[in-house]
Amino acid sequence: xxxxxxxxxxxxxxxxxxxxxxxxxxxxxxxxxxxxxxxxxxxxxxxxxxxxxxxxxxxxxxxx
Amino acid sequence: xxxxxxxxxxxxxxxxxxxxxxxxxxxxxxxxxxxxxxxxxxxxxxxxxxxxxxxxxxxxxxxxxxxxxxxxxxxxxxxxxxxxxxxxxxxxxxxxxxxxxxxxxxxxxxxxxxxxxxxxxxxxxxxxxxxxxxxxxxxxxxxxxxxxxxxxxxxxxxxxxxxxxxxxxxxxxxxxxxxxxxxxxxxxxxxxxxxxxxxxxxxxxx
Numbered sequence: 001x002x003x004x005x006x007x008x009x010x011x012x013x014x015x016x017x018x019x020x021x022x023x024x025x026x027x028x029x030x031x032x033x034x035x036x037x038x039x040x041x042x043x044x045x046x047x048x049x050x051x052x053x054x055x056x057x058x059x060x061x062x063x064x
Numbered sequence: 065x066x067x068x069x070x071x072x073x074x075x076x077x078x079x080x081x082x083x084x085x086x087x088x089x090x091x092x093x094x095x096x097x098x099x100x101x102x103x104x105x106x107x108x109x110x111x112x113x114x115x116x117x118x119x120x121x122x123x124x125x126x127x128x129x130x131x132x133x134x135x136x137x138x139x140x141x142x143x144x145x146x147x148x149x150x151x152x153x154x155x156x157x158x159x160x161x162x163x164x165x166x167x168x169x170x171x172x173x174x175x176x177x178x179x180x181x182x183x184x185x186x187x188x189x190x191x192x193x194x195x196x197x198x199x200x201x202x203x204x205x206x207x208x209x210x211x212x213x214x215x216x217x218x219x220x221x222x223x224x225x226x227x228x229x230x231x232x233x234x235x236x237x238x239x240x241x242x243x244x245x246x247x248x249x250x251x252x253x254x255x256x257x258x259x260x261x262x263x264x265x266x267x268x269x270x
Binding site: 001002005007008009010011012013015029044048049050051052053054055058 | 161
């Protein structure tokens with residue numbers, strides 16, 4: 001995902017801002033990392049450049 | 065109440081449906097109907113457009129002809145795999161996994177929000193319609209395509225068993241309840257006798 005997406009992304013549950021934690025990046029593209037809610041602390045994984053923003057109760061598949 | 069009003073079941077259903085999706089999809093929703101629906105919208109080249117429930121990317125592809133700023137969201141990894149195959153994961157479309165009823169976008173993020181062939185799987189369509197309104201800028205447009213309640217008895221039985229179909233009256237109720245004031249419905253049909261799609265274009269209140 002592009003870092004500029006941070007302008008519009010929010011926590012799907014409480015709509016608060018997210019904080020980006022990067023494990024692996026390629027220029028502006030975040031390949032692996034997490035989006036952590038600044039309010040509830042829920043962490044949403046970024047897997048192969050795709051942010052998985054499914055609420056925790058729907059995140060059934062193991063991160064790959 | 066359809067069985068697909070259970071989200072876990074909807075995901076399992078999609079997993080298998082995705083294998084044949086683009087093949088069976090044109091039965092009620094073909095390229096002509098899709099392009100006709102896109103022309104109901106006023107999309108400027110600078111607009112940011114989100115496709116909610118983008119699935120395999122059938123509508124996403126057409127939205128890209130109007131603007132370069134296209135975003136896709138779907139709950140199903142299996143459906144998205146097909147979309148990645150078409151556009152790449154880091155191509156022109158910014159893909160996300162997410163739930164239509166709990167969207168991961170801030171208020172007023174998009175100029176246009178599109179959703180086709182997804183509403184019939186939403187357990188609480190009014191909640192999702194409210195979310196679409198919330199993330200769309202005031203004065204922006206929301207377009208939702210769902211299958212109309214069929215006249216044919218066999219289709220009705222199938223509809224009642226697995227999907228939530230709705231007619232114009234039901235669409236009025238849902239959009240009003242979700243806080244929209246200005247909207248119109250268009251009935252679209254591939255050919256006489258085939259199931260119809262109900263396409264609603266709503267303007268987000270200022």
